[in-house]
Every structure is written in C-alpha cells, then in structure tokens.
Amino acid sequence: MSKGDRVTHRGRLVYMNGMFVPETEAKISIYDSALMFGDMVFEMTRSFNKKQFKLREHLERLYASIKYVHIPMTMTIDQMEQACHEVVAKNDPVFEQDDEHRLMINVSRGPLAIYADIFDGKLEPTVVIADFPLKWTVAGMGKLFDTGINAVIPSQRAIPAHLLEPKVKNRSRIHYMMANIEVSNLPGDNNWALLLDPDGFIAEGTGDNFFIVTDGTIVTPEPRNILRGISRGYIFELAKQLKLPCVERNIEPYDVTTSDEAFMTGTPFCLLPVTKLNGVPIGDGGMGDVTRRLLARWSENVGVDIPAQIKQWNQRSASRTSDGSTPYRFKR
16 A cells, blocks of 8 residues: 555545444444344445446445345435435545545444344444545456456356345355455466356356357346346446347356357446456457447446556556555455
8 A cells, every 4th residue: 555545544434324434443343233144235336537437226226135135224215325425525535636436335234133232222224335446446457458357167156046146235245255265276367256157157257247249249147146237237238329239148158168259347347358268268369349349438438448547547556566566455
C-alpha cells in the first residue's frame, strides 16, 4: 500500500446501521449471524467517472436475496440507495482524482436471539456499506486484456440450486475459495477457476460469469445453477445494441474448446478474454472480434476506456513498490 493510500485510508467512512464511522472502527459482533452461519447477503458495485454503474439493479438483486433468506429488513430499497450515495459523497474528498468507487454492501440477520441479553434485547439486521478504491480489486489484471485468462476446471463443483440457491449472492462461499486455492497452485498467474455443475455443464467462475462465441452467436450457461450477474445481464444489452445474437443454453467443456472465442464478465473488470481452457487455446488464442466489439461498446457507453484505466492503475501501483510487484491482492 502506498503512502498516499495510507493517508486516504484514515479518512474513509463506513455506514453502519444508520451511523457513519471510521473504516478502522467498523465492527460486527462476534455473535452476528454472519459469523455464526455465514448468514449474510451482499452486493459490490463500481463507478465510472465517479458515477455508480447500475446501482439500482444491484440493490434490486440485494433485496431479492434479503427476501429469499427472510432477513427482517425495515430499511427500504430507496433508503438503501440514498445511503449508498451518501457514503460515496462522504468518501470522495479523500479519493484520488482518477479513483473509482467500489461499494461493498453487506446485510446480515444480525445477532442471534440467544445472545439478546448482550444487546439489551435489541436485535436488528446488520447493514454495512463500505467504499474503497476500485483499483485494489483489479490489481494486476490489466495484462489480462492482452494475454487473456486460462480458465481451469477444478475438482470443486458449483453448488446446485436444490442444495443452496446460487442466485442469492451470499457470503457462504467456501466452495469458491477451495476452487481458487486449487487453481492458484498451478504454474502461471493467469489461471482462473471455472466451475462445472453436478451434471458436468459449465456453470460460472468464482465471482464471474462465462461466455463463449460460436459462429457469431454469444452463448452463456443457463441461469439455473449460477449467480445471475449484473454484468452478465449487460452483455445482453450490448449484444442487442451491436445486433449480435445472445442466448442461454447448456455448455460443455467440449463446446468451450471448439468455440471461436470466450470471455468472462464481472463488476470490477467488466469483461476479460478467456484465451485458454485447461491450457488449450480457444480459437486463435487471443481476444476475439466479438469480445473486442463488446468491450469497445461498453467503454463507449460509460465514457471510460476500461482496459486503459485498469492498466494505468496497475502501472502506477507497480511503480510504488520497490520490487515492481503489485501492492494489492485481488480476491474475487
């Protein structure tokens, strides 16, 4: 972390159940259901030119998750949206001029009832909205726009909807972590996990959605056993703008290997090419034409050259370390 980042760190504020507290003082009880059961739903957003991108859609998914897991929320979605904007406004003065805001919105059921005496009987959901520079999350990713990702299928499978609903964005994600650990032990630094569902079909990455392109048609897995990403949904909008067919259907590893191109989508990086599957080149082994067109239109729509912005952050952060390494660690 650079000296400049240490300075801004002292000034950032976090929303905690109606109050704004310094980031270092934002704490959740050891008796919170989030810690006891992993019982927490969340969303993470990003901005372009300091303006939040699809915040309302993220919040709509958050409130769908809240409803599904029966968290007794009294805070309305409009109040939540206003709180998000307040967090951004309070923190922007301590952000660097070219920073983007990365909101992390966590909602748990709150402290468990058996510990009510500790809280004088007042039990309520825990709502936390944090805000930090997006550049942390995309550390070292700029080169992937050029080299592409090697998608690796780990032994860990996606959890199907009949066991744990993946369309609820929840913090019970140890299966993602185990997949990441397995893949991280392989040679190379561009390996990303790509999970299969129990039927052997491609499901999703550990924080990103997957697409292939075959004969000009964009294909993404059926939304049964995946988190339906906001960025995933935006690909359908971009495809419509570019008059490209985009469909949902089951995808097997064979389909990926024989496709013309592939890519992953996620909120922080938007879109990255996948150029290999288990080390085997996809198409010509580079970013495909459809992927390039989608990324260019996305950049045009938001008024930001997405790859250039991330590469610039990466170059600057590398120059601030004595050994040229990236000072941040990306966890999807």
